[in-house]
Amino acid sequence: MKARFAAGEAAAYLAAVAILAALVHLIVVLIVPLVASRDAFQRLEPLGGLNETVVLPRAGPTATLLPYADPAVAMSFCRYDLTQGPIRVTAPSGRAFASISFHTKRGLVFYALTDRAATHGVIDAVLATPEDVRALAAHDDEEDPSRDLRVAAPTPQGYVAMRVFSELPSLYPEAEAEAKRLMCKAEPVPQ
Numbered sequence: 001m002k003a004r005f006a007a008g009e010a011a012a013y014l015a016a017v018a019i020l021a022a023l024v025h026l027i028v029v030l031i032v033p034l035v036a037s038r039d040a041f042q043r044l045e046p047l048g049g050l051n052e053t054v055v056l057p058r059a060g061p062t063a064t065l066l067p068y069a070d071p072a073v074a075m076s077f078c079r080y081d082l083t084q085g086p087i088r089v090t091a092p093s094g095r096a097f098a099s100i101s102f103h104t105k106r107g108l109v110f111y112a113l114t115d116r117a118a119t120h121g122v123i124d125a126v127l128a129t130p131e132d133v134r135a136l137a138a139h140d141d142e143e144d145p146s147r148d149l150r151v152a153a154p155t156p157q158g159y160v161a162m163r164v165f166s167e168l169p170s171l172y173p174e175a176e177a178e179a180k181r182l183m184c185k186a187e188p189v190p191q
Contacts, residue, residue, distance in 0.1 A: 040107030041157055044079055051087060051184045053078045055176060074164045074175035078184035082156045086128030086136070086187040089160050093118035094178045097165040102127060105157045117149075125149040126187050129156060135189050160184060 043065070048054035055076045059069035069075065080087050091100045093115040100123055101112040113123050128136065130152045140146050162182040166175035 040103065041079060041105040041159060044077060044159055048077075048079065050079050050081050051186070053180065053182045053184065055180050058172065058176075072166050072169075072172070074166060074172060074179040075161060076179040076182045077159050077161045078182060079159045080127065080157065080184055082127070082129050082132070082153055084186065085189055086126050086132045087184050088187040089123075089125050089127055090183045091123040091162050092178050092181045093121050093123055094164070094174075096167060096171075096175060096178070098123070098162065098178065100125075100160055100162045100182070102151060102153065102160055103158050104153075104155045110154055111151045113149075125151050127151045127153055127160070127184075128187070128189075129153060132189055 044054075047056075053076055055074070056066065056069075059066065059071045059073070059075075066075070078089075089100065089102075091098065098115040099112060101109050103109055113125065115123065117123055126136065126148045128150060133150045133152045136146070136148075136150060160182070162179050164175040164179045166172040
């Protein structure tokens with residue numbers, strides 16, 4: 001009977017250790033992005049200025065900027081800062097799959113669109129702070145409402161990423177040219 005009791009105690013001890021280890025692991029995984037010295041916004045800063053479209057080099061096995069990126073996908077980005085006001089993001093929708101995603105300063109995706117959301121071959125959205133989105137909506141005309149897609153950003157800084165798929169390696173330059181057409185420009189807020 002003593003051996004059975006000792007085995008039960010050992011099992012309970014191991015279960016408690018496993019649960020504690022899982023909790024510590026989860027907490028560390030959640031805290032590391034908050035204390036990291038360089039977030040996504042800072043890593044992309046040397047590549048280009050605010051509201052400037054930058055085409056990323058083609059992914060490969062030795063890529064360090066975006067490890068594990070797909071070499072069949074051309075990528076571009078533009079960093080934004082909404083403290084100066086909203087920006088209009090436009091991206092072409094060509095023959096291949098294309099998507100744009102809106103990221104916070106730390107790299108978290110908060111909104112994404114694919115080429116299926118394009119109107120007349122262009123993906124178009126206005127990115128603004130929640131206050132600016134409300135200000136834009138307040139100035140809408142009831143007779144002729146705005147057809148703009150307005151995206152409220154959870155943080156004032158971040159970046160927009162565009163990805164264009166290349167079906168064949170020989171078509172990659174076309175996908176890259178399409179990714180280069182991503183535009184982020186200032187959008188005035190009506191007074």
